[in-house]
Amino acid sequence: MASTNQFLASMARLSLATPARPTTVSAIPKFLLPSVATPSVRYASGSGGSGGMKKRPVKKKKTYKLFRSYDLSPMEQVSLCDAMRYIRAFEVGHTPSVIKYEVAVKLKTQKNGPVIRNRIRLPFPFKTDTRIGVICPEDSPLALEAQQLGAVAVGEESLFESIRQGKIPFNKLICHTDSEAALKKANIGKMLGPKGLMPSAKTKTITSDFKATIHELIGADEYRERNGVVRMAIGQLGFTPKMLSDNVKTFMEHVKRDVNSIDDNFPKSLDEVVLSSTNGPGFSLNGKFSPTDPKITVEDLHSIM
Amino acid sequence: MVGVLRRMNVLRALLNIRHGPGAAVLPQDVTRIHLEFAMKMNDGHMGPKKFWRENLPRLKFWNPAVPMIVNRTPSQTGAATLSVYFRDDALIAAAGEDAAAAPKADSATPTSSSSGHAKAPAHTQGERVVTIDMKNRRSEMILKDFLDATGAVPVVPTNQEEIEMKDMADLKRKSEIDMEIGRKIQEARKREEAILAQARSEAAAIKASQ
Numbered sequence: 010m011a012s013t014n015q016f017l018a019s020m021a022r023l024s025l026a027t028p029a030r031p032t033t034v035s036a037i038p039k040f041l042l043p044s045v046a047t048p049s050v051r052y053a054s055g056s057g058g059s060g061g062m063k064k065r066p067v068k069k070k071k072t073y074k075l076f077r078s079y080d081l082s083p084m085e086q087v088s089l090c091d092a093m094r095y096i097r098a099f100e101v102g103h104t105p106s107v108i109k110y111e112v113a114v115k116l117k118t119q120k121n122g123p124v125i126r127n128r129i130r131l132p133f134p135f136k137t138d139t140r141i142g143v144i145c146p147e148d149s150p151l152a153l154e155a156q157q158l159g160a161v162a163v164g165e166e167s168l169f170e171s172i173r174q175g176k177i178p179f180n181k182l183i184c185h186t187d188s189e190a191a192l193k194k195a196n197i198g199k200m201l202g203p204k205g206l207m208p209s210a211k212t213k214t215i216t217s218d219f220k221a222t223i224h225e226l227i228g229a230d231e232y233r234e235r236n237g238v239v240r241m242a243i244g245q246l247g248f249t250p251k252m253l254s255d256n257v258k259t260f261m262e263h264v265k266r267d268v269n270s271i272d273d274n275f276p277k278s279l280d281e282v283v284l285s286s287t288n289g290p291g292f293s294l295n296g297k298f299s300p301t302d303p304k305i306t307v308e309d310l311h312s313i314m
Numbered sequence: 315m316v317g318v319l320r321r322m323n324v325l326r327a328l329l330n331i332r333h334g335p336g337a338a339v340l341p342q343d344v345t346r347i348h349l350e351f352a353m354k355m356n357d358g359h360m361g362p363k364k365f366w367r368e369n370l371p372r373l374k375f376w377n378p379a380v381p382m383i384v385n386r387t388p389s390q391t392g393a394a395t396l397s398v399y400f401r402d403d404a405l406i407a408a409a410g411e412d413a414a415a416a417p418k419a420d421s422a423t424p425t426s427s428s429s430g431h432a433k434a435p436a437h438t439q440g441e442r443v444v445t446i447d448m449k450n451r452r453s454e455m456i457l458k459d460f461l462d463a464t465g466a467v468p469v470v471p472t473n474q475e476e477i478e479m480k481d482m483a484d485l486k487r488k489s490e491i492d493m494e495i496g497r498k499i500q501e502a503r504k505r506e507e508a509i510l511a512q513a514r515s516e517a518a519a520i521k522a523s524q
Contacts, residue, residue, distance in 0.1 A: 095331065
C-alpha cells in the first residue's frame with residue numbers, strides 16, 4: 010500500500026495550485042490513481058531535505074515564571090462610590106437581588122506553587138441557598154444533631170449510594186472525623202471532586218465539631234486563586250456603599266493575610282483590585298471611598314434600584 | 315486578566331454613559347420614575363425596551379438619587395407606561411400636617427422586577443404623577459416627551475470630553491477597517507481548508523472502495 014503522506018502531498022499540490030511545470034496529462038485525475046501507478050513528479054529542486062529552501066528552525070517560545078502583570082499607570086482608577094455610581098447606572102432596571110457586585114484581586118505571583126484558597130464570612134452575607142450534606146455514622150446522635158442544625162442530607166452508606174447515582178441535593182458537604190475512613194473507602198472522589206464538594210481536612214470540611222463548621226458554612230463563601238486572580242461575589246446590587254465597602258475591606262484583609270501566610274519560596278503580592286458586576290464593566294479601584302463629583306453624596310447611592 | 319491598555323479602551327466607552335441621548339439632570343422635584351412594559355418586543359414594546367437599555371442608564375448616572383424602577387411583565391398585550399412622580403409643594407401645603415405624617419415615598423417603592431411584581435406604586439400625599447404612554451412609540455419620542463414633561467437639563471460634554479469622544483470615534487472607524495481585513499483573511503483560510511477537506515474525503519472514499 011502506498012504511504013498516505015506521499016499521497017496527500019501530491020493531492021494538495023493538485024488542489025491548491027496548478028503545477029508550474031507541465032506534467033504528463035492523463036484523462037483520469039491524479040488523485041484517483043494510487044500513487045504507485047503514477048510515476049511521482051520530480052522537480053529540479055529535488056524533494057525533502059536535499060537542497061532548496063531550508064526550513065528555519067522554529068523559535069522556541071519564551072516561557073515566563075510569573076503571571077504577566079501590567080504597568081498600571083495608564084489605568085484610570087476610581088473610588089468605590091464612583092465605581093458604584095457607574096455600575097448602578099449600567100444595571101438600572103435589573104432585579105437588585107439577582108445582580109451581584111464582584112471583585113477580582115490580581116496578584117503578582119508565580120505560575121506554579123501553592124495557591125490562595127480559603128473561606129470567608131462577610132459582614133453582610135447575601136447568599137441564602139446553602140444546602141449542607143453531612144457524612145456521619147447513620148442514626149447516631151451526631152446525625153440527629155446535624156439534622157437539627159439544618160443539614161438536608163445526613164448519613165453514611167445511604168448518602169454515598171445516592172451520590173453514586175448522581176443525586177446530590179446539597180451544595181456543601183462536610184464529614185465527621187469518625188466517618189473519614191468510610192469516606193475514603195467509598196470511592197466517590199470522582200463524583201465530588203470536580204464539583205469541589207469532596208471533604209478534606211485542608212478545607213476544614215472534615216471536622217469533629219458540626220456546630221462551628223455549619224455555622225461557618227452558612228453565609229460563608231469560598232474563594233480561590235485561579236490564574237493569579239482571586240475572584241469573588243462581594244455583594245448585591247441593593248447594598249449601600251457602606252455595606253459594600255465593609256465587605257470589600259473584610260475580603261481584602263483576608264486575602265492579605267493569606268498572601269502573607271504563604272510559603273516564602275513562592276512570593277506573592279497584591280497587584281490590582283477590580284470591582285465589576287453581573288452585566289457591568291470592571292473598575293480598577295484606587296482604595297478611596299468618597300465620590301469625586303461634589304454634587305453626588307454617599308446617600309444618593311442608597312436609592313432603591 | 316486582560317492587558318491594561320485594552321481594558322482602558324473598553325472603559326473609555328464609559329463616555330457613552332456620561333454623554334448621549336438621555337444624559338440630563340432632572341429637577342429636584344422628581345422623586346421617582348417607574349417604567350412598565352412587556353418582556354418581549356412584540357406588540358409595540360420595542361421602544362420602551364430601547365428606552366430602558368439606551369437612555370435610562372444615562373439618566374441614572376446623572377441622577378443616582380432618583381429611584382428608577384423597571385417592571386417587565388410577561389403579558390405582551392399589557393400597557394407600556396412611564397410614570398414620573400413629582401413632589402408638589404402646593405399639594406403638600408394643602409394637605410398640611412397629613413403630608414408630613416404620610417409614609418415616605420421610599421418605603422412604598424418596589425424594587426425592579428423581571429416578572430411583573432413591581433407594579434407602579436400609588437402616589438403619596440404631596441405627590442403628583444405624570445404618565446407617558448410608551449406603547450408603539452420609538453425610544454427617541456419617549457425620551458423627548460419625558461424631557462419635556464420633567465424639564466430636565468441636558469448635560470453638555472466638556473471640551474476635553476469632546477476630544478475624547480472624537481478619539482473614540484476614530485478608533486472605532488479604524489477597528490472596523492481592521493475587522494474587514496481580518497474577516498477576508500479568515501474567509502480565505504476557511505475556503506482553502508474546505509477544499510483540502512473535500513479532497514481528503516474523496517481520497518478516503520476511493521481508498522475504501524478499492
